[in-house]
Amino acid sequence: MRSTEVMVIGGGPAGLSAAVEAASLGCQVMVVDSDLKLGGQLIKQTHKFFGSKEEHAGTRGFEIADILFRELDENKERIQVLSNTTAVGYYKEDGVVSCVTGEDEYFRVKPQRVIMATGAQEKMIPFPNNDLPGVYGAGAVQTLMNVYGVMPGKRVLMVGAGNIGLIVSYQMKQAGVDIAGIVEFMPHVGGYWVHAAKDRRLGIPIYLRHTILEALGDRFVTGAVIQEVGAKGGLVGEPKKIDCDVICMAVGLTPTCELLWQAGCEMTFVPELCGYVAKRDNQMRTSIPTIWVAGDAAGIEEASSAMVEGRVAGLNAARSTGHLTDTEFDARSSLYWKRLSDLRAGPVGEKIRYGISQACCGSWEV
Amino acid sequence: MDLIKEHPILDFQHGKKVKFFFDGAAMEGFEGEPIAAALHANGVVIYRETPQMKRPRGFFCAIGKCSSCFMVVDGVPNVRTCVTALAEGMKVETQRGKGLVPALS
Numbered sequence A: 001m002r003s004t005e006v007m008v009i010g011g012g013p014a015g016l017s018a019a020v021e022a023a024s025l026g027c028q029v030m031v032v033d034s035d036l037k038l039g040g041q042l043i044k045q046t047h048k049f050f051g052s053k054e055e056h057a058g059t060r061g062f063e064i065a066d067i068l069f070r071e072l073d074e075n076k077e078r079i080q081v082l083s084n085t086t087a088v089g090y091y092k093e094d095g096v097v098s099c100v101t102g103e104d105e106y107f108r109v110k111p112q113r114v115i116m117a118t119g120a121q122e123k124m125i126p127f128p129n130n131d132l133p134g135v136y137g138a139g140a141v142q143t144l145m146n147v148y149g150v151m152p153g154k155r156v157l158m159v160g161a162g163n164i165g166l167i168v169s170y171q172m173k174q175a176g177v178d179i180a181g182i183v184e185f186m187p188h189v190g191g192y193w194v195h196a197a198k199d200r201r202l203g204i205p206i207y208l209r210h211t212i213l214e215a216l217g218d219r220f221v222t223g224a225v226i227q228e229v230g231a232k233g234g235l236v237g238e239p240k241k242i243d244c245d246v247i248c249m250a251v252g253l254t255p256t257c258e259l260l261w262q263a264g265c266e267m268t269f270v271p272e273l274c275g276y277v278a279k280r281d282n283q284m285r286t287s288i289p290t291i292w293v294a295g296d297a298a299g300i301e302e303a304s305s306a307m308v309e310g311r312v313a314g315l316n317a318a319r320s321t322g323h324l325t326d327t328e329f330d331a332r333s334s335l336y337w338k339r340l341s342d343l344r345a346g347p348v349g350e351k352i353r354y355g356i357s358q359a360c361c362g363s364w365e366v
Numbered sequence B: 001m002d003l004i005k006e007h008p009i010l011d012f013q014h015g016k017k018v019k020f021f022f023d024g025a026a027m028e029g030f031e032g033e034p035i036a037a038a039l040h041a042n043g044v045v046i047y048r049e050t051p052q053m054k055r056p057r058g059f060f061c062a063i064g065k066c067s068s069c070f071m072v073v074d075g076v077p078n079v080r081t082c083v084t085a086l087a088e089g090m091k092v093e094t095q096r097g098k099g100l101v102p103a104l105s
């Protein structure tokens, strides 16, 4: 059995920020991440980020990851990083986490504190043949293309005009992939207009009020059928056949929360946070006093806020293991919460603010 | 290999080129990169066949979460090829059905 003061599950922006925060305050930290490379979704982002200066707005996603990797390196004597290692079980009887490196090297860890920063996973919509090879999640397309330099396909139909659908379409075009179009059920694009404008400038057709009816192909995708949706939600007009070898799904993300369920954390369904999330107090602590959540796992938002939530979780784990005084804690904590409220300010933050108000119980102590 | 030749922002650093086998056919890929990415670059998109409906399956999530990319690697079934690193001489096979654990078969 291995042991550590703080175990961080997930090495995306939230988990890495948590690890760096806790380690820089003196904690012994272990980070596990399933992937071969650290950085979560951040290393796949080639565009410049919005958000605030503190969270590196204006810097490209993968370059923000490089900044976090440097911080990790500066604290390397206190952080153990295990990549290609998945936390597969949390035993609530004794707080033991079981992990597997690769496919067969199992081991157990008994951490004093756990930070769950497992990120998100992609949603899917039902349509005939949606299981054919060539129907790929937007995250998978980004991994192939932006991390490994592999062409995802020759001609791609994007489903979903939220920020991810818009950005990934643009990124594919940059990599030399032809985009057949973007299909969006709603009468308007869901993402920021700057991203939609970039796509339009590249001549990518955006089919608003359209849906995908089926994927075509026998052994793999050779096309898709789309059709217009009328004002009452029914189909109107004629079905259109689109030639493509990849159908890229960008229909939303949902928090990855299996371990939180296993641990017995109190969970709640919050549509604004895109699924089930752990109830937390105003320091990101779950109903189990030794477990914190951060990032997309706590509700789908953005890398900027994921990084600050990670800091909050790391800071709290460090305080609860006696690494800093209350005064030091208060100073840092109020700084982080100020940043979070700045990031969530204004009309764009309205949905997330409401979602958090549904998931946050203020304080667990009564 | 179907790799991105020019990119306005990214500069891809690949590792050592290695030889591996897909259903007996020799292919090339980069050491340490996911098996699934190497296969995709070689034009292979079908990774397994489902146990009951015999439907072809390929890549989907690329983060080890969906089980779509399971293959038999060096005799071991149900390997998540999207998060398993390619190595020299690996024998990668299409998985049909549930796969048999070597020690028990």
Ligand SMILES: Cc1cc2nc3c(=O)[nH]c(=O)nc-3n(C[C@H](O)[C@H](O)[C@H](O)COP(=O)(O)OP(=O)(O)OC[C@H]3O[C@@H](n4cnc5c(N)ncnc54)[C@H](O)[C@@H]3O)c2cc1C
Pocket: A009, A010, A011, A012, A013, A014, A015, A032, A033, A034, A035, A038, A039, A040, A041, A042, A045, A048, A049, A050, A051, A085, A086, A087, A088, A117, A118, A119, A120, A139, A163, A164, A165, A167, A168, A256, A259, A294, A295, A296, A297, A301, A302, A303, A304, A305, A306, B063
């Ligand atoms: C196309 C696109 C564009 C975006 N643009 C922006 C933007 O402009 N600005 C912005 O702020 N945000 C943006 N984001 C969002 C941002 O990338 C995510 O919100 C952010 O990455 C979330 O961070 P995270 O650490 O919570 O999760 P992730 O980055 O998803 O990382 C989670 C990590 O946990 C690991 N993991 C999961 N389960 C386990 C387990 N059981 N054991 C071990 N490891 C596990 C995963 O492998 C992964 O590495 C964008 C996202 C996408 C997809």
Ligand code: FES
Pocket: B058, B059, B060, B061, B062, B063, B064, B065, B066, B067, B068, B069, B070, B080, B081, B082, B083
């Ligand atoms: S593609 Fe989903 S587990 Fe590999």
